[in-house]
Amino acid sequence: MKTKLINFSKYSSFKIGGSFDVALLEDDFSHISDYYLIGSCNNTLVGTNPPPLMMLSKKYDYIKIEDDVLKIGGATPSGKIASFCKKHDIANFEFVSHLPGKLGGLVYMNAGLKEFEIFNSLLTLQMPSGLKAKCQVAFGYRSTDISEPILEASFILEYGFDEDKVAMFKRMRSNQPSTPSAGSCFKNPEDDYAGRLIEEVGLKGVMRGDMCFSKEHANFLVNNKNGTFQDAMWLIDEAKRRVKEKFDISLECEIVILNRD
Ligand SMILES: Cc1cc2nc3c(=O)[nH]c(=O)nc-3n(C[C@H](O)[C@H](O)[C@H](O)COP(=O)(O)OP(=O)(O)OC[C@H]3O[C@@H](n4cnc5c(N)ncnc54)[C@H](O)[C@@H]3O)c2cc1C
Numbered sequence: 417m418k419t420k421l422i423n424f425s426k427y428s429s430f431k432i433g434g435s436f437d438v439a440l441l442e443d444d445f446s447h448i449s450d451y452y453l454i455g456s457c458n459n460t461l462v463g464t465n466p467p468p469l470m471m472l473s474k475k476y477d478y479i480k481i482e483d484d485v486l487k488i489g490g491a492t493p494s495g496k497i498a499s500f501c502k503k504h505d506i507a508n509f510e511f512v513s514h515l516p517g518k519l520g521g522l523v524y525m526n527a528g529l530k531e532f533e534i535f536n537s538l539l540t541l542q543m544p545s546g547l548k549a550k551c552q553v554a555f556g557y558r559s560t561d562i563s564e565p566i567l568e569a570s571f572i573l574e575y576g577f578d579e580d581k582v583a584m585f586k587r588m589r590s591n592q593p594s595t596p597s598a599g600s601c602f603k604n605p606e607d608d609y610a611g612r613l614i615e616e617v618g619l620k621g622v623m624r625g626d627m628c629f630s631k632e633h634a635n636f637l638v639n640n641k642n643g644t645f646q647d648a649m650w651l652i653d654e655a656k657r658r659v660k661e662k663f664d665i666s667l668e669c670e671i672v673i674l675n676r677d
Pocket of ligand 1: 454490526527672
C-alpha cells in the first residue's frame, strides 16, 4: 500500500503525537488486518508508539444522491456532509456540522448529539466483506460491533434541512471548551455523568503538564498547549482509579488510545 507521512501533533484534534507513516487503503484489502484504521483522529489519542496505521484514500471522499438514497464515502468529512445537505435541502444531518470527523468514524462510533445519532437514518454499509443492512449491525450509545473498514454508507433521503436545529445544536455546544480535545473523554456510565464523577474526585481543572480535564466541561480532556501523551494518560488513569475507589464505577474511555506499550 502507498503511505503518507502524517504529523499527528497537527492532524489530530488533541494536537498530540509524532509523525508516522500511514498506509492508504484503496482497492486492495488483503493486508487490512495488519493495520489500525484511522479517520481524522477527532476521537483518538495517538501515543509515542502506535500500531501500524492506515486510512481510506481520497477515493472514498464523496457524497451523492443515487437511487433515491444518500450515499456517502467513508473518508468524507462531516463538514462536507453538512454543506451538501444544506445545499440540497436534505433533513436529518444538521447535527453533523458540530461533530468533527469523517463518515467512517462517525458511523463506527455511532456519533451523535443526545438522541440525534448517525444510525438514525442509516440504511446500509459497504465494507470489504460486502454490503450489510443496518439490522445486521449491533449498535448502541457511542458504540457498534463493526470490525472492518466502512467504505460507504447509504442513508434515508428525506428533504427539509432545518436551520432551527442547526441553531439548537450550536447552543448545545456552547458549554464545550474550544481548546484542543477529542470531545468527551469517557462514556457516561448508566444514570450518571462522567463529568460529574471527575469533578467529585477533585480532578476538574487539575493540570498535569499542559493537560487537564477542562474547567468548562470536566469530561473534556484538553491540551492547553504542549500537552503530551504521557500527561494525558496520567490524567485518564488517575480519573479511572479515583472514580473506582470513591464510587465503585469503572469509567470506560470514549476516546480511542493508540499505543503499544
Ligand atoms: C470538540 C469535539 C467535540 C466532539 N463532540 C462529540 C459529540 O458531541 N458526540 C460524539 O459522538 N462525538 C463527539 N466528538 C468525537 C468525534 O467527533 C467523533 O467520535 C467522530 O466520529 C470521530 O471521527 P474521526 O473520523 O475523527 O474518527 P477517528 O478518531 O479517526 O477514529 C475513531 C474510531 O473510528 C474508527 N474508524 C474511523 N474510520 C473508520 C472507517 N472508515 N471504518 C471503520 N471504522 C473507522 C477508528 O478505527 C476508531 O476506532 C467530538 C470531538 C471533538 C474534537
